[in-house]
Amino acid sequence: MQLGSLRQLTVGSFVLALVPLIALLWQSQNDLAKVGQMASVETRYVVNVVGLMQQLDGAAIDLERTLRQYAIIQNDTVAELTDSALRQFVDAKEDLCSTIAGSETCSLLDKQIAQLKNFRSIQDQLLLNAYLASLGSGVSAMRGDVEKAIQQRLAIQQDDLNAMQAKQAWSTAMLVSVSLLLILLGSQLIVNPVKKLKQIIRILAQQQGELPPLSTQAPKELIGVERDLHWLAERLQQLEHIRTALLRHAAHELKTPLASIKEGCSLLSENVVGHLNPQQAEVLTLLSSSTQRLNTLVEKLLDYNLLLQQAQPTFSDVNPHQMVKDCLGDYALALQEREVTVDIKVASIYVDEELYRRILDNLISNAVAHGAVGRPINMTIYNKGKNTILDVANRGKRIPQEKVAKLFEPFTRGDDPRNDNVIGTGLGLSIVSDCARLMHGDVAVVDVDYADVCFRVAIPQKENFNE
Template sequence: MSKSQRYAMLATSLIESGSLLRLGSLRQLILGSFLVALVPLAALLWQSQTDLARVSQLTVKETQHIASLVSKVQQLESASVVLERALRQYQVLKNDVAAGLVENAIGRFSEQHGAICDVEKRVNGCVQLRQTVTTLRGFRAFDNPDMLANQLTLMRQQLADIDVSVDDAIAERLVVQQQDVSAMQVRQTWLSALLVSVSLALILLGSQLIINPVRKLKLIIRMLARQQGHLPPLSTKAPRELAGVEQDLHWLGERLAQLEHIRTALLRHAAHELKTPLASMKEGCALLSDGSVGELSGPQQEVMSLINASTTRLNTLIEKLLDYNLLLQQAQPKFTLVDVDHMVKQCIGDYKLALQKHKLDIDLACKSITADEELLRRILDNLVSNAVAHGALDKTIHIRLSVDEHNAYIDVANDGKKIPKEKISSLFEPFIRGEGARNDNVIGTGLGLSIVADCARIMHGDATVIDVDYADVCFRVRIPQQEEKH
């Protein structure tokens, strides 16, 4: 097992034990993960540098050996040329000076021969050439010129064999060197793949330690938005920063739950307390209207009708408080095919008395749309009620429905005081009442338009104020169209 592999196994064991990544802060976790992921890459770099140095040393060594061997072969050939010339001179001169030159040439040739054969053991022809050199040392006994010529021819042949053998030895060493380099490349490739895989695994593990707490925070936020039961328990192994955010979200969830409880209790108690005196008022009005306590005159009957109308309106306002409470608790709309024509007729019938001083202009380009039936009815009720309460008397109230490829648009318009542009943005907020006196002389709750906006939002649409040429004020509700869901 190499050192780099041991380093990779050490880094993996440290990750699995959590001794390096179990850090307090998010910054420490990121830095620790980064440093641990760098350990296999550092081991890979060290191993690559080691292999590169080894290849460089091997290349330099083999190059020097080959260059030295080739140089010795060239020197041996030069020595053979000098030896052959000295021997031929001795055959001509036959004196001691020529003999001394031959002895020197033979000694130099033997040295060069030994330098090659002692260094490179795989060279063929060394033994035969040594025997030939030994024979040439007895050059004084060569009385016949043919004997010298035969020995010189044999020496040249043996030198040629040595040249071929040296070339083969060099080629063999090059092949071995190439095989070593190829094996090193294969080993480096596998090691790189292994260490890079370990680094990627460590990076994924480190990122997972960050992603898991973030995913939990996202889940908590989604549960807070949708009010889906109890929140998951606090994390014990998350970084301090993310753990702090999770604690804040839990505190926010508790605070929202408290506010929701207070709001629900307030609306429920307010509606209940208002219903009690209202029931007594309606019962008294019923007794007076029936004549149970005596006959009423004409003016008294007229006053009684006004009181009945006021109690009915008050009952409607109380129901709006309850409807608003129920509306805030509804999260998922149920889209069905709604008969808008029939719903508009029902709404007009409910507001028949209030609409006596108004004219109606109804233009329904489409009789049916896909929407939540209950939410759509609340939108129509509140828009018509708002037009009756704030629209100019003896003027027309326009109700129009249009549909394009993706959306349905409900427009309810009336004449009256125009709404300033700077107040449109806050017009759909709860408890924001319109300016000016109402036609029914009742103080509004400021919930009608907020209920319209919330109903449209639940159906993934919106409510806005638009400019039209046929009325002073026009409220438009956009409802995206989709397939009917059962």
């Protein structure tokens, strides 16, 4: 299954991640509306109950005033006012009791009202005072019931708000988690193909391993880039085959006529075909020198071709003392006029023996060719951090900084003349760089206080290869 375009995937993932947040916003709006409705209902209830209680208080005051007036005046007009005050009190009590359910004070007030309805027959002032005091106590008790009812409603409202808050917190946590998971899922659909592209680029750069198959579940733009990288890998492989074949065939074809020329020069120099005059001997000397120079170029070309074909180095523990001894032995004639200083501070190194020997050969050859005649060459092998360092330093003309960057490119030669009669191929330092790269290391020109030119090769040891 192929995903849509990168833009569609990005927009779709963004919209999909917004769905839980929209649901959370919708739920929050509903809860806010419920809270507003609840607050409105409770506010109306409190206002209504407080208003009814105030009406009851006012009716109780009016009733007490008219009863006391009737106790003094006792005429029909005051009696009618008292009956009217009683009805108002009863109406206010009924309204309040219907609002406050389950109040025991309502039945108490009913008994007290029944006693006061016979106010015409009450002649004792003390009895009337007792009835009125009892009525005042009942009204005070009703006021307490009103406060209690309001507190109960507020407590219920608070419980509802707490439950709603807990539900909101739980919903928020769940929906935000879902949104984050969707975001991670959407980003992973983009990150995985990008990681695969990085893996392909790394394989192309290191020229190691097979390319993974084309993705089927990725945005079409990234699949297009991956397809282009596969095409580039095939093209690079074709060019690599052409280059190695060209070097191999060219070097091989040059060997045959070169051998014939060398054999002819040997026959002439041994006077097999007759004695040579001094002019002919001089020409033969030049011809032999040119033949030897051409043979060196062919050998360098074959060596570089062999290095290009060696993609997988073989690492092992190598004795650096013996390797350096063998290397210096090969250059004994060139080094007999120079004071060579060798300082090896490690017992063994973990390298590819053939590649490391090529590094030593080419660096020593470079130091002999470009170092000052009669001046020492320093070679040091030591550990620094997680790497084994090889320093080969010589005295002579310093390398300009602007030429250091191109120094390790193939077929790049220095401008200064060599100390020997061999014309360089410009492959020596390139071979050093490629050998170091195959062993996961690198080479650089560094500044030291004891020499004018120092090449430093850093090779990571075996515990660092998997990092």
